[in-house]
Amino acid sequence: MPRKKSEKAQVEGAQPEEKETKKKRTSKKKESPETANKPHQSHSHKEKDNKDQKGQGKSREHEDFEPMDAEQAKTLEDSQPVMNIGLVGHVDHGKTTLTEKLTGKWTDTHSEETKRGITIRLGYADVVFRKCPECEGYEQFTTKKTCEKHNVPTRFIRKVSFVDAPGHESLMATMLSGATIMDGAILLVAANEQCPQPQTREHLMALEIAGIRNVVIVQNKIDLVTEERAIRNYNEIKQFLEGTSFENAPIIPVSAQRGVNIDILIKTIEDIMPTPKRDPDAEPLLLVARSFDINKPGTKPEGMKGGILGGAIVRGRLRKGDKIEIRPGMVLEEQNKMTAKPLITTIVSCMTGGKTVDELGPGGSVAIQTTLDPGVVHSDSLTGNLVGLPEKLPKTWYDLKLEVHLLERVVGSHQELKVDPIKMNEILLLNVNGGKTIGAVYDLGKGIARCKLKLPICADPGDKVVISRRVDSRFRLIGYALINE
Numbered sequence: 001m002p003r004k005k006s007e008k009a010q011v012e013g014a015q016p017e018e019k020e021t022k023k024k025r026t027s028k029k030k031e032s033p034e035t036a037n038k039p040h041q042s043h044s045h046k047e048k049d050n051k052d053q054k055g056q057g058k059s060r061e062h063e064d065f066e067p068m069d070a071e072q073a074k075t076l077e078d079s080q081p082v083m084n085i086g087l088v089g090h091v092d093h094g095k096t097t098l099t100e101k102l103t104g105k106w107t108d109t110h111s112e113e114t115k116r117g118i119t120i121r122l123g124y125a126d127v128v129f130r131k132c133p134e135c136e137g138y139e140q141f142t143t144k145k146t147c148e149k150h151n152v153p154t155r156f157i158r159k160v161s162f163v164d165a166p167g168h169e170s171l172m173a174t175m176l177s178g179a180t181i182m183d184g185a186i187l188l189v190a191a192n193e194q195c196p197q198p199q200t201r202e203h204l205m206a207l208e209i210a211g212i213r214n215v216v217i218v219q220n221k222i223d224l225v226t227e228e229r230a231i232r233n234y235n236e237i238k239q240f241l242e243g244t245s246f247e248n249a250p251i252i253p254v255s256a257q258r259g260v261n262i263d264i265l266i267k268t269i270e271d272i273m274p275t276p277k278r279d280p281d282a283e284p285l286l287l288v289a290r291s292f293d294i295n296k297p298g299t300k301p302e303g304m305k306g307g308i309l310g311g312a313i314v315r316g317r318l319r320k321g322d323k324i325e326i327r328p329g330m331v332l333e334e335q336n337k338m339t340a341k342p343l344i345t346t347i348v349s350c351m352t353g354g355k356t357v358d359e360l361g362p363g364g365s366v367a368i369q370t371t372l373d374p375g376v377v378h379s380d381s382l383t384g385n386l387v388g389l390p391e392k393l394p395k396t397w398y399d400l401k402l403e404v405h406l407l408e409r410v411v412g413s414h415q416e417l418k419v420d421p422i423k424m425n426e427i428l429l430l431n432v433n434g435g436k437t438i439g440a441v442y443d444l445g446k447g448i449a450r451c452k453l454k455l456p457i458c459a460d461p462g463d464k465v466v467i468s469r470r471v472d473s474r475f476r477l478i479g480y481a482l483i484n485e
Contacts, residue, residue: 080352081126081161081364082275084181084312088165088207089188090197094220096123098188098256099164102143102266103127122178122289123164124310124365126353129266130154141266157270159353161364163289165203173475176431176466177383179206181287181312181365184214184273186265187246191253192224195236202412202477208245209466209480214273215249217241218265223255278362283392284316286366287434288326291382293374306348307377309387310367311434318368318387319359322347325390326382327458340396340456345370384435386458394460399452400430400439402465402481410469411477419478422449422469429468429475432459432483448484461485 087095100106103125131140132147132154139149147154163182165175179185185207189195196204207215217237222230234251241247250268254261290310295303309326318324324347328340350360351367360366368387376382386393410417422428426441428451435458439451459465463483468475 076156077128077159078353078355078357079159080357080360080366081159083183083273084161084163084364085269085273086163086165086178086182086185086207086212087188088175088179088185088203090190090193090199090203091166093188093190093193093197093200094256095164095188098186098218098220098254099123099125099162101256101259101262103162104143122166122174124290125162125164126159126364127162128159129157129270131157138264138267141263141270143262143266158275159364160269163365173429173431173436173468175203176206176210176468177289177434177436179210179212180431180434181289181314182207182210182212183276184216184269185212186216186218186269188218188220189233189237190221191219191230191233192221195233196240198412198414200240204241204244204246205407205411205477206466209464209477211464213245215246216265216268216272217246217249217251218256219251219253220256222253223258223260279315280317280361282315284313284318284388285393286313286318286368286387287311288382288385288387289365289434290367291377291380291385293378294369295374304374306345306370307372307374307382308367308369309377309382309385310365311387312365313360313362315362316388317359317361318347318350320347320350323390324370324387325393326385326387327393328385328396328456330376331455338398338456340398342393342396343372343376344390345372384433384457386433394458394463396456396458397453397483398456399442399450400457400465401484402449402451402467403484404447404449404467404479404481406467406479407477410471412474413471413476417471427470429470430457431466431468432457432463449481459483 087099089095096106104127105125127143130142130144132142132150132152134147134150134152142154145154146152163178165178187200187204187207189200219230219234219237225233230253234253237251238247241249250272252261252265252268254265286309288309288311290308292308292310294305294308324345326343326345329342331338331340333339348369348371350357351369352360352364360368370377404422406419406421408419410419422441422444424441424444428439428441430437430439430451430453437457438454440454441449442452443450461483465481465483466477467479467481469478470476
C-alpha cells in the first residue's frame, strides 16, 4: 500500500477520513508479509500552548545533515546516549517487544523474567535513530544502517537509551524508581483491551508526578483487532487522557510484533522529545538504578572484578580513576540503631552503549566498574544510592518532614477509592531519587507528616517523594511530598 505524502492525519471524533485510514490499518483481511509490514498513517496530535512542552514541536524532518566520513560516524555511534526514554504501561501491553523492535535487544534477561514471561527489573537498551537521504516523509526514519528501499547508507540523527519498566501491579515501586531517570516516555496501551487498565492509570499518574511532560502514546497490537475495535479503543484513550497534562499527546497506532509504524514512532519521538539541556561542569551526580556482580561462579580470587553500578548521570562528569562516594552506602545495625556508612571507591572503567570509554557525562544509561567487593553490589543492593565526589553529596536522612500533596483518588486500584488523609502510625512506601523505603508516620500537622524511615535515603531538601499506601494487599499511589528541613 503506497504511503501518501500527507502524513499528518488529525484524528478527532473518528471523522470519515480517519475511518478510511483506520480501515487500511486494522483490517483483519489476510495479507502477505510485505503488505502487513508496510507502515501506515498516524494519529499525530501536537500539543499547543502547553508551557510544560514548550518547544517540543520542533520537527527535525527538514534538518540538513552534512555528509560525514566513516570515522565521524563511528565516533557518534560509539558515543554516550543523550537521553533516557521510558517505556511504561500495563502488564503485557508490549513494552519489551517494542523495545526489541526499536533496539534489537530483548531486555528480559533475568531467569525469573524468562520463566514468568514478564519484566521484573528495569531493562536498558540503546539505539541510534537514523534518516535515509532518499526517502520522503515518515519513511526516512529508521534504525537500520542501510535503507532497504534505496540501498544507501542512512545518516545519524542521535543516540538514545530506552528504559523498559515493569507493568505488573506488584512491581510499581520498580517503575517509580525508573521514572526518576526518564527524560521522556512512551505509554503503551493495548488495542485489544479496554482502556484504561489499572497500571495504565497508575503509570500515567507517576509520569505526571515525576514531571515528565514529553510523552508519546502508543496504541499497540493493532494487528489483533478490527477497524471498529481500533477506533473504539482510540476514543477510550482520548477520553482517558482528557484533563491530564497529556490530553494532546500524539497517539501512534503500532504493531510492535510486526514492526508496523515504527518509522512514524521514531519521527514523533524526534518531534516532541528534545535532548534535555544539562550542566556537564557541575558537581557530578549519578542516580544508581542497578547494581550487580559480573563475576561468574567459580572465578578465582585473582580474576575477580569489582562491582558494577548502572544508572544515569544527571549533572557533571565522571572519569576513569575518579575517587567517588556512594551514599547512603551500606546500612548496618549497631547497638540497636540503624546506621548508614557511605562507601568510598575508585572508578576502574566507564561503560556506555556496550563500549568502554574514559569519561561519562549527563544523558542516557551508563555503568561504572568499581573496586567494591562484588558482594556489596549484588542483586541491585545499592539501587537508590547516589554517587558523586567525596563530601559533595546530599545529606542522608533517617526521618523525613514531608509537605504532603494527596491525590483525590487512589491510583492503580480497580475500585474508585477516595484518598483519606494520612493517619498516625500509618506505614507508607516512599520513593525518592530512584530509591525506596518504608516510612512510619509519627507526627502530623497541617499538610505535614513526619516519618521514621526503615532504610535511610540520600536527598536534598525540596526533592520530591512519591507516596504509596497499602490498599488491600498492594501499595497504591496516593500522592507526593516535598522534603522539608
